[in-house]
Amino acid sequence: MFPAFAVNELDTGAACEKKVVSLINKTQRTIDAALYAINRKPIINALIAASQRGVRIRLLMDRTQLGASKNLRELYQLLEAGVDLRVSKGKGLMHTKMAIFDRKTISGGSFNWTNPAVTANDEICNFFVNDLEYAAKHQKFFNRLWKKHPAQFSEKWFQNNGRCGDILLLRT
């Protein structure tokens, strides 16, 4: 359970990963994440476990980052676990690093969910714990992003992108 009061928290480096994993593990119903990049295994594994225990996960990823990924195995695993995955449409980057847990707690900041973010970079992550009002603002923004980057585009991209073509098989 999250604490019963609204808290702003700040972490850096490896502590960001620990907190994100902890939040994923505590989530009971929904995770909505709009992320520029993801390849960090402990976080991916926590998402897979959450999805497998019934958490509804919507994950919007930047298309260019996903297309440049050298290891798509984790994404297959996310799809197999039932995560609703989309890629961004359009020329601009989908650059946010934001997730909403159970519509009441938010993670954000500079922290991409990647290896260098955990092991090498100077990063900051902000957590807004149990802040219903602020979470609602984030949820509204996420819903706008989710609509802006529609499922149909993602389907086509998965189908047409040589390196990711067979991801579609896992979605059907």
Add this chain to the structure above:
Amino acid sequence: MFPAFAVNELDTGAACEKKVVSLINKTQRTIDAALYAINRKPIINALIAASQRGVRIRLLMDRTQLGASKNLRELYQLLEAGVDLRVSKGKGLMHTKMAIFDRKTISGGSFNWTNPAVTANDEICNFFVNDLEYAAKHQKFFNRLWKKHPAQFSEKWFQNNGRCGDILLLRT
């Protein structure tokens, strides 16, 4: 003046720029910023004006991003205006997009202070207005970064980096 109560605010896209410029313009004493990238003129101009009216500005930039910059004119202008500019040391990216205004209001999120962040990308910016406790945590983190990336290293980098060599002249 900032409002007299602590507020969490969220903005996206071009609104992030407006809010950052507004915060810079309202600042009376200090701005401490640790930024991955900067090239957005309205923001740079606001920093220059703030420095010229006596605001003490410490600006830590990622070395690789600064080294790759195609237009260093703005940086000359910042240095000429008296901004205390450092580049990051070490292999990891200095990836934060964080600024602290008058030690009490913070900007953060995914928003780099750049053209594509304003005009093309999906971005989120978080503002913590007049939150003294949270600002103190950010200030502590910034001070740690400022110490980690020392002036001596920046001086040498400016001196040895071919494309930026004469920036040093402006610092002396």
